[in-house]
Amino acid sequence: MARRIMIIEDDRTIQQQLKALLESYRYEVVTTDDFATVVEDIIKENPDLVLLDLNLPFYDGYHVCRELRRQSRVPLIIVTSRDSEMDELMSMNLGADHFVTKPYNTGILIAKIAALLERAYGGSEARVVRHADLSLDLGMGTASFKGKTTELTRNESRILQLLIENEGRITSRDEIMNALWQTDAFVDDNTLTVNINRLRKKLATIDAGAFIKTRRGQGYLL
Template structure:
């Protein structure tokens, strides 16, 4: 799972980012130890860093420069400073991208995906594996014991979020928001139907008992 380390002193923005990124299968983490934020970021060993410029103790430009001395982890600068000078400074100090506040979360997600692909390539992004299950993201297929089966768009999204959160219970609300965005307008039974169809397809391949229902909580891969 790709880990995003968030360097942001506004707790509301930070919490919103964590919730949003988790919904799309990322692991997110942060630290409020801004006095030692460079050390905290390196210790977390993230796949990518979201870095605000206006921070306590040190500004984001200093943090970016210090991280670059010891790591090539991709960095996206996220800031309310929308002038070209700050963008130029960020890029010159080693940032991989720059986005200004207020931003559209879907655009930020696209920027994160793009930077990760540029940095790590597409190979790992095309396949996910959980135990004996191999999930081909690009082809929307699942393979088990050398047999394959096609997944619908919704089945594919459900499997994606479950694998990315393997070992954790994923709430029904979280999955519904991932699938339909405006989950409050979707019949709750629609998700049950989609999960049951996915479970049936896995069982047809021989992958029995992988998707477990946790009553009142959600679903988990076992």
Template structure:
């Protein structure tokens, strides 16, 4: 079983291949990205657990890539570079990198740093995060994130979404949803739930998660 996905952004093929092989041996899914024209968008779409990023790259330098990814995602980033000045390390950290490793590196130390950062990031996510069809929903801060786009949801929106995803593939009845939202389905106008679900659909469409909440006429909703 793979322990997580790690993206390798390194333009020197021997180093790139070595890193991917090394990560695979330790049970990670290692994927290298080499289309530097679309590197930022590709990183976001991959929804990796961690990124290993070189600084000296063609087209865009690593500093710019680090800053742009960090502005759109919380994915952990370790800068792995032959540039070893204190200024390089400081810049990397200021732009949002989680760690800075210089080449040549000890592979065991690199792995220890990767696993330490992954443990920290997974701990902050907690069990209150749930994922469905690329969408990550977090109860802790009432947010939904899809392909790097993140929005805050209202209390009702997050409850409906979380309930539907928790029962992914099964129909959740309107009565169940009304009971969950208002602790009763007796005194609530049936149209109130419809309004809430339609508003949630529009919020999801605004971040690109479209046509995923389906109405089952006379029964309820399903994702």
């Protein structure tokens, strides 16, 4: 069962694009356009996590935050364009779990959501991603194909995860590098080539070597 995330955001573009982004990461997303009863709506929807904007019509985010915390311990990330220290402190004091400023780095936002969900509900699920018979266990850092298993390094595992998430689409080298950088691995072009070659070799040992295809000058495809 996919985790349900509720987006409380009055800017339609952001609301819809954030929804699309999160859905591409296989989350179920709920939104609302009625901000007069927002706290009641959150309670009623009972999501696994709430993304809350601070500048809202009717009530500001602080009010929503305070009211929500009286009734619920749902994981809460504040997403806002106000970025003063005061706003961050206020948010934390009112019980938000994270404070992310616009325009956010989506990689970081996704990582924070995943980490928060894992902390709140345990990492039992969504830790394995699959492409056909190839499966990647993110918790163990192992790839398996038809009963055979191989161990992957953190970078290799991240690369394979990204390719599986983008299955059927070309993933550019820059995109892969960007994803690795977001996990504090500041790899350069050569290192990436080495990482990908090693990943391919390891996949070959479990007879899954043919999965990653190269599109010259464009990137990789699974």
